[in-house]
Amino acid sequence: MRNPLRTSPWLALPAAGWLGWFLLAPLSFIVAYSLAARGPYGTVVFRLSGENFARAADPIYLKILWSSLKLAALTTVSCLAIGFPMAYAMARASRRLRGALLVLVMIPFWTNFVVRVYALKVLLAESGPVNRFALWTGLIAEPFAFANTEFAVWLGMVTNYLPFMVLPIHVALEKFDFTLLEAARDLGAPAWRGLLEVLVPLARPGIVTGALFVFTPALGEFVVPDLLGGARTMLIGNLITDQFLKTRDWPFGSALSLLLILTVLASLLVHLWNDARGARRP
Helix, strand or coil: CCCHHHHCHHHHHHHHHHHHHHHHHHHHHHHHHHCCEECHHHCEECCCCCHHHHHHCCHHHHHHHHHHHHHHHHHHHHHHHHHHHHHHHHHHCCHHHHHHHHHHHHHHHHCCHHHHHHHHHHHCCCCCHHHHHHHHHCCCCCCCCCCCCHHHHHHHHHHHHHHHHHHHHHHHHHCCCCHHHHHHHHCCCCHHHHHHHHHHHHCHHHHHHHHHHHHHHHHCCCHHHHHHHHHHCCCHHHHHHHHHHCCCCHHHHHHHHHHHHHHHHHHHHHHHHHHHHHHHCC
16 A cells, blocks of 8 residues: 555645745845836835846946856866865775864864954965965065955865865765776776776766855855955955945846856756766767
């Protein structure tokens, strides 16, 4: 006899309610505001208009979006280049050492995100430990301005989002049978070829998951550019924040938010299309 609990649609009601209340309802408000207009003194005039989206298509704002995409992609690639060897070392370590390494990766989550960014700002200051050590060793003749540069923003993004890349790859490599690499070497494949053609394809789910976990929040990041980049670095997340908190142009900020959401959705659709295309290959 079939168990009615297994096929009952009522089981999905809590998840559907949560999704509707915390995702679809706020998104509907953003759509409604994006079609409105800014009134005097920062008020909102609800009249159907597409001028906010036309304004968002201005080359100035598209350039900011393009800069955000480049920085998010660079952050993702950097986290992958650093995180994959880390996850590989964790997977090859002994069980006891693996647990200790996993705790070290998780330690940054024990402190507040803003505190970590401020700590990095102190380290990169002209009178901070990094500059003082470089001056003491003679590597530089005068303090280097790390803060308020694109390099500082990139470093802050990689530092804070690296665990989001390491953990999914570690989960994928933890179940990997490393004797396959030994078999590849026995068949005459160099070590680098075994890694690229055996290890990387089997770890692909973890790599893709980690890339999505890093790219998606990095694209809309505004805390790191604001604290480490200053006024010199304007990304799409900072632009949206300024529209809501400083300019008080909520309709335009909502239009920019929808543009950002559609950009992230497009990247997810491209990923799903590639997965479906790869599944159809013989």
